[in-house]
Amino acid sequence: MDFAWGDEQRKFRAAVREFIQREWGDGAGGGEEERPDRARAYSKALASNGWLTMAWPKAYGGGAATPWEQMIFAEESAFASAPTGGQGADRVGPVLMIHGTEEQKQQHLTAIAEAREVWCQGYSEPGAGSDLASLQTRAVRDGDDYVLNGQKIWTSGAQNADWIHVLTRSDPDAPKHRGITYLMIPMNTPGISIRPIVQMHGAAGFNETFFEDVRVPAVNVIGEHNRGWYVAATALDFERSGIQRMAAAVGPFERLLKYAQTNAKSLAGTHRTAVADTAIEVEVARLLGYRVTWMQSAGLVPNQESSMSKMFGSELQQRSARRGLNMLGLAGALKPGNPQAAMGGEFCDLYMRTVSVTIAAGTSEIQRNIIATRGLGLPRG
Numbered sequence: 001m002d003f004a005w006g007d008e009q010r011k012f013r014a015a016v017r018e019f020i021q022r023e024w025g026d027g028a029g030g031g032e033e034e035r036p037d038r039a040r041a042y043s044k045a046l047a048s049n050g051w052l053t054m055a056w057p058k059a060y061g062g063g064a065a066t067p068w069e070q071m072i073f074a075e076e077s078a079f080a081s082a083p084t085g086g087q088g089a090d091r092v093g094p095v096l097m098i099h100g101t102e103e104q105k106q107q108h109l110t111a112i113a114e115a116r117e118v119w120c121q122g123y124s125e126p127g128a129g130s131d132l133a134s135l136q137t138r139a140v141r142d143g144d145d146y147v148l149n150g151q152k153i154w155t156s157g158a159q160n161a162d163w164i165h166v167l168t169r170s171d172p173d174a175p176k177h178r179g180i181t182y183l184m185i186p187m188n189t190p191g192i193s194i195r196p197i198v199q200m201h202g203a204a205g206f207n208e209t210f211f212e213d214v215r216v217p218a219v220n221v222i223g224e225h226n227r228g229w230y231v232a233a234t235a236l237d238f239e240r241s242g243i244q245r246m247a248a249a250v251g252p253f254e255r256l257l258k259y260a261q262t263n264a265k266s267l268a269g270t271h272r273t274a275v276a277d278t279a280i281e282v283e284v285a286r287l288l289g290y291r292v293t294w295m296q297s298a299g300l301v302p303n304q305e306s307s308m309s310k311m312f313g314s315e316l317q318q319r320s321a322r323r324g325l326n327m328l329g330l331a332g333a334l335k336p337g338n339p340q341a342a343m344g345g346e347f348c349d350l351y352m353r354t355v356s357v358t359i360a361a362g363t364s365e366i367q368r369n370i371i372a373t374r375g376l377g378l379p380r381g
């Protein structure tokens with residue numbers, strides 16, 4: 001097994017790092033949630049460089065980047081808490097390439113590639129998350145339109161989005177996977193309102209999204225009426241290596257390590273062990289992510305391998321935050337902005353911020369179910 005990078009890959013990584021440093025910074029100013037205006041400008045810079053849609057085929061104006069290039073880009077972006085493609089480039093564009101009409105492709109693909117359209121995702125509802133197919137937002141056909149009523153929740157970035165892609169219940173009498181229609185809706189359509197959900201670390205990255213008699217032209221259906229579940233399944237397949245979860249833990253860990261090295265006297269033996277554990281786990285997470293990328297580059301379809309990478313990487317983010325918080329003592333539990341806070345409150349913030357990472361994009365329990373059933377052949381309970 002040869003883990004060395006080639007010259008091209010090293011050059012590419014250096015170029016990505018330099019670009020991110022110049023256009024976004026080093027992550028010290030927070031992520032996309034804290035800097036939505038900069039996120040839009042940054043997407044335009046990515047677009048000009050051909051990196052916003054680097055994964056798209058050349059036929060659609062993309063860069064046809066290899067899985068390894070995409071992985072390097074994701075890894076470097078996560079080191080600096082920089083946004084990558086967003087919903088438009090990562091989900092909507094690829095889905096339209098497969099299921100969209102010619103008109104839909106014409107309308108959206110270039111706009112997404114040029115960062116003129118920012119998208120958010122309306123899948124989850126108060127009663128439908130892990131069991132997404134039980135969603136209830138109702139879409140009733142009325143002439144050339146659908147009329148929508150219902151509520152979505154946890155809609156990340158809705159406050160900054162131009163469009164939303166939404167799963168709706170179009171046939172309440174059909175078996176639940178067969179009565180779902182997938183729609184694209186401009187966020188300024190009358191009847192759509194959003195309410196931000198403020199998280200415990202103070203940012204409001206996601207929202208409740210309400211639909212009240214929202215009229216959507218039927219030409220905005222992706223795929224076929226009542227067949228939206230299968231289109232959405234394509235969208236959910238565009239999971240990458242998951243390397244960003246490991247990479248997001250690395251920056252804070254390196255800063256913690258430096259702090260620990262210079263404050264060694266105050267370190268208990270258990271803290272030393274915890275730092276060593278994190279160092280090992282970062283390497284494990286890195287290899288789990290690289291395995292997914294390797295499978296993609298070999299034309300294989302990762303399944304439980306993606307679940308392992310997602311689960312381990314996100315739990316590592318939480319463990320690493322908890323260990324840092326314990327190590328820094330009471331001063332580490334003070335928030336950023338407090339002059340007494342150890343390490344500027346970074347680990348207090350991280351501890352609160354990472355609570356959600358084992359829930360977003362499929363909970364740890366769901367990932368374990370996938371590993372157990374699809375990976376290890378255990379029967380469903």
Ligand SMILES: Cc1cc2nc3c(=O)[nH]c(=O)nc-3n(C[C@H](O)[C@H](O)[C@H](O)COP(=O)(O)OP(=O)(O)OC[C@H]3O[C@@H](n4cnc5c(N)ncnc54)[C@H](O)[C@@H]3O)c2cc1C
Binds near residue numbers: 124128155356366
């Ligand atoms: C940061 C963040 C961003 C998000 N962004 C978006 C977004 O932009 N758009 C969007 O549509 N959604 C978004 N979500 C929602 C996310 O997809 C859901 O939170 C997730 O799918 C879990 O659903 P739920 O919250 O309804 O929990 P539930 O599904 O109700 O789960 C509750 C608990 O039960 C457990 N559980 C459920 N089913 C099983 C089972 N079969 N076996 C074992 N345990 C089980 C879960 O693991 C969990 O611990 C986001 C969530 C987060 C945290």
